[in-house]
Amino acid sequence: MEEKGKILIIDDNEDVLFALNLLLEPYMEKIKVTTQPTRIKHFMETFQPDVILLDMNFCRDAISGQEGFDYLEEILSIDPKAIVIFMTAYSDTEKAVRAIKAGATDFISKPWEKEKLLATLFSAVKLSKSRKEVDRLQEQVTALRNDASLPELIGESPAMRQVKDTIFRLSDTDANILILGENGTGKDLVARMLKHFSPHATEAFVTIDLGSIPEQLFESELFGYEKGAFTDAHKSKPGRMEMASGGTLFLDEIGNLSLPMQAKLLTALEKRQIVRLGAVEPVHIDVRLICATNAQLPDKVHEGSFRQDLLYRINTIELHIPPLRERGEDIILLAQHFLDTYNRKYHKSITGLNREARNKLLKYAWPGNVRELQHILERAVILSENHILRPEDFLLPKQKGQARDFDDEELNLEKLERRAIERALRQSGGNYSLAAEMLGITRFALYRKIDKLNL
Ligand SMILES: Nc1ncnc2c1ncn2[C@@H]1O[C@H](COP(=O)(O)OP(=O)(O)OP(=O)(O)O)[C@@H](O)[C@H]1O
16 A cells, blocks of 8 residues: 655645645645745644645746746755655656756656656655655664763673673674673673674664563564554654664563563564564564573573573573672772772772772672672762772671671581681682682682692
8 A cells, every 4th residue: 555645735826736635635644735835934844744746837927947946945955855746837848857956856747647646646755754764763873873882891800801702702793692690790781892892883782671661562662663553653663673673682681571572572583574563564674682681591491481492592602791799809900990980970089999998899799799889989989088998988788698608506617717718719709819818818828728628
């Protein structure tokens, strides 16, 4: 079916306007007619026509067509992408050619042939709609690209070096990647890095946080909709998958997706096409998929709340981001990094953290990971009056599980020592010097104890 559009007709002859209105009414969405070309601007602003049908001569007996050219110029100065069709006298081919050169889209001759007139108008409406759609998509892509300022991924611990190596090794692939890690470990940042170092680096990067969109909006967000698909759909809108086409789609918190939505997502990924809500025709999509979750997806598969086939589709490569408590000195590197950031932001000049403050951060278990560290540093920078941050500048919540390693019942010294060493090694990310410092012994003494306890 041909697409209906809004047509503005400008002609000084009322009979022509009447006849055109009558003829076109069944085929068009809306029609406005006027004998006064001086009202062009008003109609363009209030009616926003898809196509303007413009007569060439307005003064009685005028034949030069110059007025038509003047009005065309005015229209294009208001909207350079306006679609204008000239109406010319039958024999005026020369003027018609001139009109196209001046920026008109097409012309029709008077008296018109109905079929030819309709065909010309339908293709003009189609052109207008696709121009508007392309404009909207381009705007969205530009906005998304500008948004992609990439912070540095800080970390030199073995676990983080491995993450960085994997990101670089994946730089020339298109494989679907599943990023796993606790909340706040940097999954979003890693997804952006993957895109930044991929063949799609300059294309769109579109994120959708499946944990935050209500179930009933899932389809319209992901697949888009056509005008009139539901009560509030006043105009058509592409979904996130369509916007990401040619680039990267980042599905955050994929573990939160309900089973019916998992089925819809899987179908779209398998068929590489989506159908907008209210549309009939499918749209081809070509996206590189990156997903992230803090959930144990294999457990969810086991209990029947996550589809095995969807897991296979999204986890071609799995990338594990370690919790902050296992990254040792990275905690200090990150603290220094956030200190610099917030010094700049709040115009402070705190130079660093003293030894006790560093130890306090190293011993804490960081359930909220890097995000929690970032907030703690921001608060410390704002509130501290010291030149160097001290332990009292960091108000760390008391942790429920903190005493578990040393529960009240346990008095056996060897067991206590073993647990303390194991915990220090875990928290230091396997760095012996740091673990020794945390335990308050020398590196040499630590080696001896590890040997004695057979750790
Ligand atoms: N290694 C890092 N270096 C620098 N900044 C980091 C690092 N890791 C995380 N951040 C910062 O910490 C904050 C939280 O990171 P991010 O949002 O990527 O975590 P996430 O794992 O996606 O969290 P969630 O699971 O809650 O979605 C962000 O401001 C991010 O820029």
